[in-house]
Amino acid sequence: MRFPPASVVALDGRLLAYRRGGISRYIAELGRALARAESDSSEVRFRLVVNRVPPDLPLPSLRVMTPPHHRLETWILGCELAFRSIRVYHATDFVLPRLPPWIRGVTTIHDLAFLDAPGDLTPSSFRYYRQTLARLRAADRIIVPSEATARRLQLVVPETSERIRVIYHGVHQWGSTVTDAWERSSQILMPRLGPRIEGRPLLLAVGTIEPRKRYDLLLKAFSLLRQADVQPAPLLVIVGQEGWQCTSTVQQFRVGERERVLCWLSDIDDEDLHALYSVASALIVASRDEGFCLPAAEAMAHGVPVVAFAVGALPEIVGDAGLLIREETAASLAGALVRLLSDTDLRAELAYRARLRAQRFSWEESCRRTLAVYQEVLARDF
Structure with missing residues (x-):
């Protein structure tokens, strides 16, 4: 050139x-x-x-x-x-x-x-x-x-x-997950969620805490998921800096942290985020709109299925490597998560597709x- x-x-x-x-x-x-x-x-x-x-x-x-x-x-x-x-x-x-x-x-x-x-x-x-x-x-x-x-x-x-x-x-093509991912993730999460986290599905959400990301809707969906009594009971991990117009959302995070079902990490380095992707069961994207969605691509590179609303560029980026939801409600999001967590074969198939799809980026x-x-x-x- x-x-x-x-x-x-x-x-x-x-x-x-x-x-x-x-x-x-x-x-x-x-x-x-x-x-x-x-x-x-x-x-x-x-x-x-x-x-x-x-x-x-x-x-x-x-x-x-x-x-x-x-x-x-x-x-x-x-x-x-x-x-x-x-x-x-x-x-x-x-x-x-x-x-x-x-x-x-x-x-x-x-x-x-x-x-x-x-x-x-x-x-x-x-x-x-x-x-x-x-x-x-x-x-x-x-x-x-x-x-x-x-x-x-x-x-x-x-x-x-x-x-x-x-x-x-x-997106970085990490290939196989890091060998110490669970140990590293445990060091991050156990002080906040308690010792009984091994074997429980970790649902990950990544992005600045601001209205467009619709964390309030995500929290409602997570509450419905907990009521569905999926076993083992899932945990929600949110990674993102505090943004704007998010006071009530942060207050809800604090409630979830006190109940030890939610962990909010406002600032972590790339290696810790890599470890969390490596052990996550799914990435949740509840956004109103996305022009690309880097977390979705990063999750797919780790073989993590994406559960998201079919808005903006998400159908184009995620394709068949996740569950894309047309109805933008907490109930629909919770239903998709129940389906994913209850079907081992579906999770394995989406994980395989995710790695293939991430190679495009x-x-x-x-x-x-x-x-x-x-x-x-x-x-x-x-």
Whole structure:
């Protein structure tokens, strides 16, 4: 792949100092893959734009003052970038700043959930994300992580259709589960759930605690599941940082923790998450919408069946490697979980399909296709 000489491509990495999952995970994994690609080429250099420098950055940093989601970000960040030797700027968090004409702009639109349920956002977040569509008109290329998101974007902003590129996110292909997964998971869970966890199904949910993830509905489904008296009795493990508009949800987590049927882990490292995936019986996704759903892909790579509502990109990503539910109710979700936990053959078949399906997604392929997008915009005349 050929680039113009001395090209510098800058990715917005500011969220890495504030969040671990979601977009931050996308930035980190894409950054690591780009770092490997850079080592094979002398034609291009990649940089991460940051306002704080967190540890373990996957790429060298380019420091700015503007924090993420600042109310004047599109103007101020664009001015800061104008004085850097950048040929391409990749807005990894939806909103493309106002760039000078000599910098090409690429943006990643992860989903359009902010259009469907603006009430799920804080007022400041909504003010930020509502700029997305207007700024799309200035983007040279638009990356989306699924065909479902591409179709939706084409309906909302049809004039962008020719500039949209579908690039799936990746997932690590772990292969067999880690040998000490149960021991490591036990060390995490026993202090919170008590010693009697061995042999009990572990149901996993991964994602920021915020309204779009519908943890309240998930908790209702888990309550119905417990009433169904499935044996051995399942346990619920939730992994995700506290987000916004989630006070009542967190209070329900605390009740479940006191009853020792639920464990909420607000921040764990990748190795611990790997261990939990390795021993989980299922991943539950109760979201209102998903543009890709990294936890679903990660779970499938571990051979973990996904139980989810058939919304957004989830049918496209999960396919036949899980149970997709059309009726978005707690009762339907609980019924699917009862079916999965009661049928050993079904779990084994879905686990087999999950590993096969996960092989469709790799960060190396995501990186390769993203590099092709950068090459497209650099090939344009300045």
